[in-house]
Amino acid sequence: MVFSSLVFLCVFFPLQMLLYTFARGIEAKNTVLILFSLVFYAWGEPFYIVLLLFMAFADWAISQLIYRYRGTGKSKAFLVLGCVIDLGLLAFFKYTMFLLNETHDWFGFPSVVPQIALPIGISFYTFQLLSYMVDVYRQEVPAQPKFRRLLLYVSLFHQCIAGPIVRYQDVAEQILCRHVDSEDMRNGINRFVSGLAKKVLLANVCGQIASRTILSGALADRASNMATLESASALALWLGCFAYALQIYLDFSAYSDMAIGMGLMVGFRYKENFNYPYLANSITDFWRRWHMSLSSFFRDYVYIPLGGNRKGKARQALNLLIVWFLTGMWHGAGWNFILWGLYYFVFLALEKFLIPGLQRLPAFFAHLYTLVVVFFGWVLFYFTDFTQGWVVLKGLFCLNGNPLVNFEGQNLFLNYLFFLIVAVIACTPLPRILYHRVCSSTNGAAIALGTVLEYLLPVAGLLFSISYLVGDSYNPFLYLQF
Secondary structure, rough: OOOOOOOOOHHHHHHHHHHHHHHHHHHHHHHHHHHHHHHHHHOOOOOHHHHHHHHHHHHHHHHHHHHOOOOOOOHHHHHHHHOOOOOOOOHHHHHHHHHHHHHHHHHHHOOOOOOOOOOOHHHHHHHHHHHHHHHHHOOOOOOOHHHHHHHHHHOOOOOOOOOOOOOHHHHHHHHHHHOOOHHHHHHHHHHHHHHHHHHHHHHHHHHHHHHOOOEEEOOOOOHHHHHHHOOOOHHHHHHHHHHHHHHHHHHHHHHHHHHHHHHHOOOOOOOOOOOOOHHHHEEEEEHHHHHHHHHHHHHHHOOOOOOOOOOHHHHHHHHHHHHHHHHHHHHHOOOHHEOOOOOOOHHHHHHHHHOHHHHHHHHHHHHHHHHHHHHHHHHHHHOOOOOHHHHHHHHHHOOOOOOOHHHHHHHHHHHHHHHHHHHHOOOOHHHHHHHHHHHHHEEEEEHHHHHHHHHHHHHHHHHHHHOOOHHHOOOHHHHHHH
16 A cells, blocks of 8 residues: 555545544544554555564663663663664665575575565664664653654654655654644645645656666566667667656655655644755755755764764765765665665765866756766666666667667657656746745736635646546555665
8 A cells, every 4th residue: 555546545544534633632643643554554564564563662662771871881882782673674674685696696505595575664764763763872852751652753654664764853742742723734735635646647657658668677588678678769768767767756756745745734744855856956966955864864874973074085085985885775785776876976076076166067067967967877776687777878879789769769759748848847846836926926817826726736636646546557656665
């Protein structure tokens, strides 16, 4: 079950809101949220709810000890114990199969690699628990004395499986006391529906374009897949890679929009996770705008504790290398993710140390440079099979002997041209700016139009999204796999 499934939209969330509304008192409301969060998380894999409960309980108990012995060596020892438990479980479920497959390929053992399913959202809720324990150790927040309140924080279905990564200190007071007025409810509904429409009407179609053009395992026969990629026109490959770049932003930011919207409807105010990253004018700027909760986590809990930029340029470069190696690993158990992280380290190091003038390019060229780097970064991110990725990279420049344009590629381009223009506009603040200008205008006609948009647009977006879901089965969230 995901936010954009019919079960969620038509049954789960309305029932949760109904019971939440009639629950009396903050503890009763929190209980409703906990129960529905556990059902939501367990919907696809009931066994792993035990893992979530265990990690939450272990970190709750350890945080009590960290806080009791604050300022002593015991406090640090308990923090290390909590980090070992959390990171050990994350490493086991996320990287064991990868490591065993590598040793099997290189050394022939083990003869059979066990299949270990990745618990959905483990990367996100593990980081939330780690941030909580570290903040307790730093005495930035007191340890939460009641387990159910910490469980609510870590299991809230709004954001527990794909972010944004919410810090305990940002919602600690809201767990104890929160209020929802009509403005919060209206803004929450609008934010949720805009995210739903972005996901269903835009991101899903971008995913279909990418699947039709760059495939990457869409065919069971790898040889057939390779042959298809080698013969694809350069236009089709550019179209597919471009569509994937749009999809991953629209998909992930849509999830964050829906999480933020649902949070508002029950009184939780989560921080923004995206700030129009494709408008960035440098790679440094891009990562200040993309998945901001992850970037700030690595900055505050890895980069700065390692010394940040306070110990000279050589140490700063090493700290950046560590951060981006870990960022790549966090995204997935595959060499392509590690190389993707190191790829960004190279460009960030260039901007900071070797060619700082890159950040002083004229706006157009700075923006173009950023988009080119990000575009090829997504190609590396997409292909876990390096051979397929290399074929696509060569094919983009007709180095496979493939045509620049063929009938199929041209037909795809013309069929989706208008849609892609709309998707590109959706990656900018232009729709939001126009909407707010119309709604805030004092002109009579604009006031009438603004009123219609304010009340009918969410209804239309919801109805269009549901109708699309009824007729289409392609509805993944990309970041659920991380």
